[in-house]
Amino acid sequence: MKWGDTARDFDTVLAVWPNYRPLSNNWLMQELVERGDAAPIWRDRRIPSENGHVRGDVYLNREAAMSAAAALNQVLQNALSARDMDATKKRSLQLKVAKNLQSKERLHEEEALMLAEAQRRHENDPRPDTSAIVLSAESEPLRQELAGQLSKMPYLRVAMVVQRQPGGGWYRSILNLSHENIWSKPCRANKRSAEIAMRAQIANGFGLSADDHWGETKAKIRQILLPRANQLLQLASVQRMLAEALAVGQRVLVSNGIVFWYEEHGGIGWLVKHTASTKDSEGSTLWKEGTIRSINHGRLVILPYIKESGEHVRGHTRNGPNDGRAKPRHPDHYVDVPFAQLDGDLMIGLFGELPYE
Template identity: 45%
Template sequence: MKIEEMPGYGYPALAYWLQYWHEANKWQIKEYKLLSDGNLKWFNQYYEVKPGSIRSSCFDIKNDALAYVDYENSHISSRVSTLNLSEIEKSSIKLKVEKAIEAKRRLMYEEELMLTAAINKFKNTKRPTLEEIILPKREENFKNDLFTQLQEMPYLRMAFVQGENKQGIIYKNLKNEWSRSYHPTKKTLIYTERSKIANAFNLNGDNHWGDTKARIRKELLPIASKLLQLESVKKLLKEAQAKGQKVLISNGYVFWYEDNGNIGWQIKQVKQNESDNALGNTIWKEGTILSKNHGRLVILPYIKENGDYVQGHTKNAPHDGPAKPRVPSEYLELPFEILEDDLMISLFGELKYE
């Protein structure tokens, strides 16, 4: 097949991202391309090895793939500027592209944080020995791979395993026995990746992923509050306070400082926007958060699809009941700073779990 025949060929690539390719255990490069009808769509990136031989662009190491897309995405503005469009159309396209990349990045770091928390939660749990792993006789060739995975994630109940040129999806029952293997599909491979997080919180990887992550966020909030006890965090917050900073945001959590009532520093959660539609709106990194209540969720300023700007604010989650209001004289209008995305992941790694 010629590279000219590959899907998306000929359309301009404006941005790039990485996607895990389960079957090959590689990170595949995706291109965000502008179609002739004005829509944007993701395509695999391909390159020609030799005439008639096409390969998908992949990296073996995630950080290498991330470095590549980060470099390419630093040129989004210059790519958009070369399009044969009006300035208004270019501005709209640029906003949509940056919004899509921001959403991808936010989801990636959120799930990395949850995986870190999942593994840490079981770091003191006894690992099974090779002999304790019970598999059907015909599946014994998967034992070594499963053993390796359980050394890192002893809580797994669903796993993608490989052995002797064979692959399969297996499940663990209540008797601690593993099932026969099932042929992996694109959907079940996604479920096994999600199980690496969900199973640690006694949830299933094949349930609705948005609902599952919402439950995990809620469970992690009191654990995240323990960050305030870490010396490294105390130093970070002391330095921030000296610079007049009172709202620091990292990976879905907020370090929030209040003078009134001797509250001091506390942890809140970020809800990205009112609809929580990752692709529908884009975070606006400038502006302030106006808090008229004591809600535990912080909504960052954002721009709607139609270009309208929404002020950052605080609120409660839907099932929390109304947030306790502040009297007008105690309204807080605070600037915020977004810290490095991987900061919270490294901080979670320092937490001590029971």
């Protein structure tokens, strides 16, 4: 097929984001495509090849993919800003683009933190001796590669390995650990099983199954991580960071669902809260310049957001559904504070400083 043979080649692209494909071990760029009055959708990106045909926009490593995405997103953002169209519709479209990119970025940062934590939880576990790994006879040629994965993630119960063929070809296979601690014979991987094997690197580290609903599994992991987040205030590096933030007037710092909140009244100081969403804020665009109005001492923070209509909604605090009513503040102590975002990699590093018992 040649470039330009199909109508999709002429669709208006609003943004791009690289998507990792575990079966291929590469990154395929996805593009957010405009669809008139309907919501934009993500799809795999196609580009013209050197000979005028069509190929996927593929990258061999994440760094190259992210660099290409950042450069192209700036071009696409400028193109949208320069378009001659109704100002209200343009602003709505810009908000939809921002919402979609924020969602992709939050997902990546959250799963990166979870993977790092899964590995840290087991960093002191004994690693299996290569010769002691019990394999089915068909999996014997895969012993060394499996041992390499278990040396990094000894908790794995599902692993994807490369199976080489006599003629020089190869393909990926899945191994499963039985309840008797015997690794299964290899089963050729497909897109779904490769995805499960990748999720196992996170889920198995928390004693969870990679086969279960991924959204529900991650919700369980968030609950597991709550006590760890509360320990962050004990770290000298966090204390220094918060002191520096307070010195420049920052009293709310946010990253990966964790909120460092400075409670000025009552001599309390810094607290750890957590982000949450409401029916209206779920999936909306984060209002980075917005403020959080707190009239109570709720443990959850709803961040400021922008509706697709363009309406700006100030953030607030509240308790969870099973926490009871949040203790109200005295009207003299109502606060209306801006927030700052911390880099996701910084939060991964901070969690890494917390020792496990």
